[in-house]
Amino acid sequence: MASIHDVAKEAGVSVATVSKVINNYPDVSDKTRKKVSQTIKQLKYHPNVAARGLVKGRSWTVGVFVTTPFTNPFVAELLEGIKTALQNSGYDLVHLSTRFDDPSYSFLEHCMSRNVDGVLVFGVDRDDPHLEELLESDMPTMFVDADIQGRRAGYITTENRAGIMQAVEHLAGLGHSRIAFISGELDNAVGVLRLEGYTEGMKAHGLRLKDEYVKESDYSMEGGVRAMTELLELEERPTAVVCTSDMMAFGAINVIHRSGLNVPDDISVIGFDNTYYAEIFSPALTTVNQNIRSIGSHAIETLIAMVENADFEPPVVTEPSNLIVRRTTAKPRNTVKL
Amino acid sequence: MASIHDVAKEAGVSVATVSKVINNYPDVSDKTRKKVSQTIKQLKYHPNVAARGLVKGRSWTVGVFVTTPFTNPFVAELLEGIKTALQNSGYDLVHLSTRFDDPSYSFLEHCMSRNVDGVLVFGVDRDDPHLEELLESDMPTMFVDADIQGRRAGYITTENRAGIMQAVEHLAGLGHSRIAFISGELDNAVGVLRLEGYTEGMKAHGLRLKDEYVKESDYSMEGGVRAMTELLELEERPTAVVCTSDMMAFGAINVIHRSGLNVPDDISVIGFDNTYYAEIFSPALTTVNQNIRSIGSHAIETLIAMVENADFEPPVVTEPSNLIVRRTTAKPRNTVKL
DNA sequence: CTGAAAGCGCTTACAG
């Protein structure tokens, strides 16, 4: 690769001057600028990012810290949104390979040795050991779907409570009263807010809350299977169930079908996320839509704003959600008044 | 962040010595080594990767060039496999944000300005404009699911032909003779090999090949929908269809169901990939399994081997595939001898 | 408007 010296020599100027035209400094004569630009093209010169980063203390790189597997459709869509937003930003995405087996491993130190300019964090618990030092540091950070804030850390999430309330409202409107709820982990804001949406939604329609109708799970299909299995064993089986992920809904529907019952005739099911698969699953899944890609894009855009402007206040963003009715919800078989 | 100078001063040695203990050089006394190691821990010192990379001409970074969206389940699984293999390698993954709107954009130059040590490429056509310069360069490269080789480029793929032959054999064994084939793009090895698997499989069982039973598509669900729609309009409708991706199979099944026919009673359908969703789709999808994660891991491992040893011959690897029979295949309704 | 020089944080012959 041609270096800045090669360009300088070829163009008959100093490296300082070459640097100035690369960085669009104004104090360069048009003639020189033109000449240098030409030789840059001619030599196919591209500044070495490591060298530039070394002196500027930056890397034009943002790190992602994702604990969930990439096969999780939420993560996949999120990454897709991130990719789009990064397209013309000049930043590249680096996935830091965490060595979780090493107890002294520090995500923050990994970031710093890589000179990462900012990080995007998804899927960490409130009590993750890596979190504290990250929040105390000067590292610009955006959390996705978590309500964690810091001096240099903001977050972006979906209207979780309102989304679930719409789901409950839809079911209540169809005549359901025995509505169960399969929740994600309740040790973080997202889980708690969705549960609140459920309880508030039930109350708003004068429906009775029963402890046994609420199952805490983990957003995975297997989790949905487990929770639904328990719900089916109940004396008074629910006629509808609201799940807090599409994956759990798929799992629940599988169990229901396997037990000889039908969705939606016997039991209505609602998911959350509106992933790609919600539509192609049969029956097509009624679900709460959140615009995951736009969350990813937005997260990156604000992160870059934070990186480039130390005074940029770490933002708190809530994206809207809305119910998409498809084929897994229907009136309950016997609309008996209880 | 503490620098190597801080460590040197604190430990009372020269920076050269600190560098030597960091890099495990043998010519350091035990006493010095111990002292330095201690202060490194104490100061939480981590070498600046950019600085090290600048002098070594490396970055301990591998780039990925993926044209397909991350939401493609194949890509998601591939990345998951890559992530696992990277875990303790000391390398990080960087997703180069391509600026496709810029006609002068060069993927290779982007890699070089980032000092990327090697690249993984998936989903590029044979005639991709970025390919040529990449193959001519010294950049260690591994292609996934392509048969592109170069002085420093190898590839890894699945037993494509054999996989499809198994699918055809399964259908023939059930008594099908009107077997259609929905192919991916035929401008690359994967597409061609799978088509070969189909034609050879048909011949092997003495089944008649009909041009109208072969549809070229693009691996997407929408593509599956289009192709299946055409197949259903045929005078002599096929009783079975082999698709070269799970997504196309999902699309095909949707169309079949929408047209009032049943899978597998009226038409059997087979997919390819055995993605996560094949199992939870209802009916569960019969499909050709390829071990995508292991392909990802393997690709990274060989790439790193190529990076660390210039004499390492770029490998050509073929991973096994096998048919997984689930619920979308059955005997044809009327097993009429033709 | 242009360039010489110092410095970013490392590594690596080389001398002692």
Next chain:
DNA sequence: CTGAAAGCGCTTACAG
């Protein structure tokens, strides 16, 4: 076994 010094490819005051 240890360290002084040059150099990796850039940027940035600063002097002219």
